[in-house]
Amino acid sequence: xxxxxxxxxxxxxxxxxxxxxxxxxxxxxxxxxxxxxxxxxxxxxxxxxxxxxxxxxxxxxxxxxxxxxxxxxxxxxxxxxxxxxxxxxxxxxxxxxxxxxxxxxxxxxxxxxxxxxxxxxxxxxxxxxxxxxxxxxxxxxxxxxxxxxxxxxxxxxxxxxxxxxxxxxxxxxxxxxxxxxxxxxxxxxxxxxxxxxxxxxxxxxxxxxxxxxxxxxxxxxxxxxxxxxxxxxxxxxxxxxxxxxxxxxxxxxxxxxxxxxxxxxxxxxxxxxxxxxxxxxxxxxxxxxxxxxxxxxxxxxxxxxxxxxxxxxxxxxxxxxxxxxxxxxxxxxxxxxxxxxxxxxxxxxxxxxxxxxxxxxxxxxxxxxxxxxxxxxxxxxxxxxxxxxxxxxxxxxxxxxxxxxxxxxxxxxxxxxxxxxxxxxxxxxxxxxxxxxxxxxxxxxxxxx
Amino acid sequence: xxxxxxxxxxxxxxxxxxxxxxxxxxxxxxxxxxxxxxxxxxxxxxxxxxxxxxxxxxxxxxxxxxxxxxxxxxxxxxxxxxxxxxxxxxxxxxxxxxxxxxxxxxxxxxxxxxxxxxxxxxxxxxxxxxxxxxxxxxxxxxxxxxxxxxxxxxxxxxxxxxxxxxxxxxxxx
Numbered sequence: 001x002x003x004x005x006x007x008x009x010x011x012x013x014x015x016x017x018x019x020x021x022x023x024x025x026x027x028x029x030x031x032x033x034x035x036x037x038x039x040x041x042x043x044x045x046x047x048x049x050x051x052x053x054x055x056x057x058x059x060x061x062x063x064x065x066x067x068x069x070x071x072x073x074x075x076x077x078x079x080x081x082x083x084x085x086x087x088x089x090x091x092x093x094x095x096x097x098x099x100x101x102x103x104x105x106x107x108x109x110x111x112x113x114x115x116x117x118x119x120x121x122x123x124x125x126x127x128x129x130x131x132x133x134x135x136x137x138x139x140x141x142x143x144x145x146x147x148x149x150x151x152x153x154x155x156x157x158x159x160x161x162x163x164x165x166x167x168x169x170x171x172x173x174x175x176x177x178x179x180x181x182x183x184x185x186x187x188x189x190x191x192x193x194x195x196x197x198x199x200x201x202x203x204x205x206x207x208x209x210x211x212x213x214x215x216x217x218x219x220x221x222x223x224x225x226x227x228x229x230x231x232x233x234x235x236x237x238x239x240x241x242x243x244x245x246x247x248x249x250x251x252x253x254x255x256x257x258x259x260x261x262x263x264x265x266x267x268x269x270x271x272x273x274x275x276x277x278x279x280x281x282x283x284x285x286x287x288x289x290x291x292x293x294x295x296x297x298x299x300x301x302x303x304x305x306x307x308x309x310x311x312x313x314x315x316x317x318x319x320x321x322x323x324x325x326x327x328x329x330x331x332x333x334x335x336x337x338x339x340x341x342x343x344x345x346x347x348x349x350x351x352x353x354x355x356x357x358x359x360x361x362x363x364x365x366x367x368x369x370x371x372x373x374x375x376x377x378x379x380x381x382x383x384x385x386x387x388x389x390x391x392x393x394x395x396x397x398x399x400x401x402x403x404x405x406x407x408x409x410x411x412x413x414x415x416x417x418x419x420x421x422x423x424x425x426x427x428x429x430x431x432x433x434x435x436x437x438x439x440x441x442x443x444x445x446x447x448x449x
Numbered sequence: 450x451x452x453x454x455x456x457x458x459x460x461x462x463x464x465x466x467x468x469x470x471x472x473x474x475x476x477x478x479x480x481x482x483x484x485x486x487x488x489x490x491x492x493x494x495x496x497x498x499x500x501x502x503x504x505x506x507x508x509x510x511x512x513x514x515x516x517x518x519x520x521x522x523x524x525x526x527x528x529x530x531x532x533x534x535x536x537x538x539x540x541x542x543x544x545x546x547x548x549x550x551x552x553x554x555x556x557x558x559x560x561x562x563x564x565x566x567x568x569x570x571x572x573x574x575x576x577x578x579x580x581x582x583x584x585x586x587x588x589x590x591x592x593x594x595x596x597x598x599x600x601x602x603x604x605x606x607x608x609x610x611x612x613x614x615x616x617x618x619x620x621x622x
Contacts, residue, residue, distance in 0.1 A: 175505040182505075183498070335510070356498040388498055389507025392491035398506070 043069040044113045044407055047136075049102055049127055051075045051084030054141055055118035058168075059084070061396040062116070063091050065404060072109050074099040076227050077235070079217045100223070102127055106134045113137060114164075114407055120238040121245040122228065125150030128165060128417075129157040137164040139403045142258075143250040144420055146243070148428040151421050155449045158417040164406050166413045167420035169258045170399035171333065176391050180331050181263055184340075188357060191324025192346065194297075197260055197304035201252040201318035205279060208287070208310035211236045240283045247285025248308045249275075249430045252318070258415075258423040259320045259331075260293060260304045268293035268304070268426050270441045275434035279311040287311055291430045328382070333395050341382035349385065358385040421449060460613055467610035471561055474603060478558030478574060485551035488520030489513060523547035524584075531588045538587065546580070553577060564617025568608060575604040 046068055048055060052075070062068055070088045073096050075081040081098050088096045099105035115131040117124060117140040125145040131138045132154075144151035144167055158165035171177045184190050210233070218232045228244070229235040238244040239251050246254075261267055271293050275286030287310045295302040309315075319332035326346035330339045340358065342349050352358045361384035391398070405411035415423075425447040433440045440446075489512040495502045496509050524532065524547045532538050557577065560570040578600050585593040614620070 175507050179503070179505045179507055355500070356496065387507070389496040389503065389505075390491070390510045391506075392493045392508040 043067055044404055045069050045071045045111055047072040047074065047105060047109060047112050047115045048084060048088075048096075049074045049105075049115055049117045049131075050119035050123075050141075051080040051087075052077075052118065055080070055084065055116070056087070058116055058118055058139075058141070058396055058400065059087060061394040061400055064394065064397055065401055068404065070096050071112060072097045072099060072105055074102050074105045076100050076223055077217075077219055102130060106130060106136075114139065114403075117141060121250070122146040122150075122238070122243065125153050128154050132157040132161040132163050132165060135161065135163065137403075137407050139166045139168065139400065140417075141168040142420065142424070143246055143254045143427070144417065144424055146245050146250075148425060151417075151424060151428075152449045155417045155421050164403070164413055165417040166399070166403040166406070167415050167417055167424075168396070168399065169255060169415045169420060169423065170396045171255060171259060172262065172415040173399035173402045174333065174391060174395060175389075175398065176338070176387055177259070177331060179387065179389075180329055183357060184329060185263060185322065188352060190327045190340075190342070190349065190352070190358075191322055191329060192326030192343075193299045194264070194302055194322050194324045195300070196323040197264075197302060197321065198323060199256045199260070199304070199318075199320040200307045200309070200315060201248075201256065202307070202309045202313050202315045203252070204313035205311050207313070208280070210240070240280075240285055242284040245285070246427070247289075247431065248287065248310050249273075249289045249291065250424075250427055253289070253291075253306055253308045253430070254424060254427055256318065256320050257291075257293070257304075257306055257427050258420075260295070260306075261423045261426075263322060264295050264297050264302060266295045266297050266302075267422060267447055268295050268442065270294045270439055271426055271429050271433050272439035273430045273434040274437070275431070286431070286434060289430065289434060291433070293426060335387075335390055338387060340385040340387070342385065343382060349383070353385070356388050359388055360384075361386055418449070422447070463610055463613040464615050467607065467613045468616065470603060470607040470610060471564070471567065471614070474571070474574065474600075474607060475558045475562035477600070478554045478561065480558075482551045482554030482558060483516065485523055485554070486516045486518060486520050487514060488517065490515055521551060523550035528584075528588065532584060535587050538584075550577075564614065565619045566622035567614050567617060567620075568611050569622040571604050571608050571611075575601060575608075578604065 044067060046062075048059060048070060051059070051073055055075070059070075062070075070092060073081060073084040073088060075084060078100075081100065085096055085098050088094075097105075097109065099108070114137040115127075117127045117131070117138060119127055119141075121143050122145070124140050124143070125147075128138050128140045128144075138158075140154070144154055154165060185194070213232060213236050219229075219235060221231075224230070224232065224235055229238070234241060234244070239247070245251060271291055273289060273291035275289035277283060277286060278288050280287045288308070290305070290307040293304040293306070295304065317332065317334060317337050319330050319334075319337040321328060321330040326343050327349075328341045328343075330337070330341075332338050339361070349358060353360050363384070399414065402411055402414045406413045426442065429440050429442070429446065492509045492511040492513055494509045496507050497503070498507075524543070529543070529547065532543055533540065553573075554577070557570050557574045560566060561574065578597050582594055582597045582601075585591075585597065
């Protein structure tokens with residue numbers, strides 16, 4: 001299974017587009033767009049569907065990408081709709097058309113090229129399928145859907161329509177992640193044999209509270225009902241309801257569990273999960289979930305442990321740690337959580353440092369051995385390293401740039417719906433495993449479209 | 450004799466003193482106003498790996514300072530939050546103050562620098578510093594209040610020396 005859709009053709013793509021532009025800038029769409037002299041007539045006409053928190057994050061990232069014309073905004077909440085329209089006006093100097101209903105928008109708006117879907121998870125599939133069937137390219141936030149069947153429908157719609165459907169696993173386009181995979185793990189093989197993966201997203205209770213709202217801004221109940229919400233409270237906090245989302249394991253975990261399969265180039269053979277309502281007793285989804293995925297890779301077996309805790313930030317934020325016999329790469333969207341360690345027994349990495357593949361971290365002071373500790377049982381402190389560079393853009397920007405380059409026919413999507421499905425399918429089985437307290441051995445049918 | 454040369458132009462020292470105070474207060478106001486349009490952007494220098502620019506777009510860590518209208522922030526964000534929590538602070542007034550603070554500093558700085566209605570400009574600058582002082586008292590920033598007190602002394606000294614004000618474009622007011 002190839003979980004990296006761009007691994008085969010990336011070099012071809014680079015070779016074709018690199019002329020006149022340094023290769024390092026190629027992945028930055030603005031340079032390419034400017035280099036090709038695209039004017040207003042060549043702008044990609046975009047509709048924004050869902051202008052809540054995530055919709056605004058994507059808009060901010062897109063506001064740094066030239067060549068986009070925001071033509072329409074759609075949101076069932078007047079507050080988000082007007083706010084989104086105002087943001088477009090502030091950026092582009094014109095007021096886009098605003099819609100409450102996506103069907104009305106698709107029937108009215110002519111000449112759209114692409115739609116950005118950032119609605120609640122249970123609307124992702126219906127909205128994406130509608131847009132694809134209308135002949136539009138779609139960038140849809142992850143998780144693809146709140147159900148695996150919803151995700152399957154998105155893959156089928158993409159392949160039937162022949163249109164592009166990028167899923168918002170933005171790490172797939174993040175230069176830091178792509179560098180770690182292609183140069184450090186595959187190229188220089190600094191991890192040796194990867195035997196374990198350890199990842200987490202730990203979030204404090206204070207950051208996991210229900211989202212409050214101004215009662216004066218409450219949406220009328222008939223509109224809420226029409227769009228699948230029982231109340232304004234549910235509208236604001238859809239992530240905590242089973243019919244509307246997959247809960248923290250999909251909300252936060254999907255981004256990171258996606259990296260497991262992408263980096264290993266394999267799908268898991270089983271999952272065993274545990275979860276509970278340890279603090280938020282009245283929520284439908286577990287507030288704390290832990291899952292173990294087992295993989296068979298050409299190098300050997302790999303166990304991947306993932307935990308999402310919405311009740312404590314202890315343990316230090318969010319990251320994915322690839323632990324090998326010779327080195328460990330702990331990577332995160334946040335540079336502060338990223339670190340690389342060489343096992344004491346591994347060959348020297350001095351030449352990698354000299355050639356710029358890694359930067360050496362200042363060595364920490366050696367701890368004094370505690371009385372009674374048998375020194376021979378303890379591993380020597382590993383040598384610390386850092387990535388040689390950073391991402392100088394908003395984390396979602398590169399993924400959106402990849403999408404818009406693909407719309408222009410100048411790139412392959414880094415995470416189309418099919419590859420996203422292969423990555424997300426195992427995640428849909430975490431909650432069932434935790435609920436039944438039983439491991440699930442995956443069958444091909446469970447993980448296929 | 451030295452006394453005779455001094456008495457030939459007895460006000461020269463006061464003229465220089467007035468000019469220096471005007472320059473100091475103008476520079477302080479203009480640069481403070483300009484800084485409200487400053488921001489940083491991430492460094493975009495592509496790092497070299499294995500002797501060539503990396504093809505991933507990894508850039509050197511760090512940030513570059515730049516000035517732009519879009520960077521404008523009258524009252525620093527951290528202070529805005531504190532002010533917003535103060536019961537004596539009107540939210541609408543805070544928003545208005547946030548918008549006018551930077552332009553007001555720039556405008557008054559320029560008028561003081563070029564000697565345009567120097568006394569009125571200095572008086573308005575003093576009022577501006579009083580408003581800042583009131584805000585800092587509200588959030589118990591005593592050190593800032595002290596600094597502004599020093600500024601007020603300088604403004605008053607400049608006003609007292611205004612009879613010796615020279616090199617002005619508009620002497621009236």
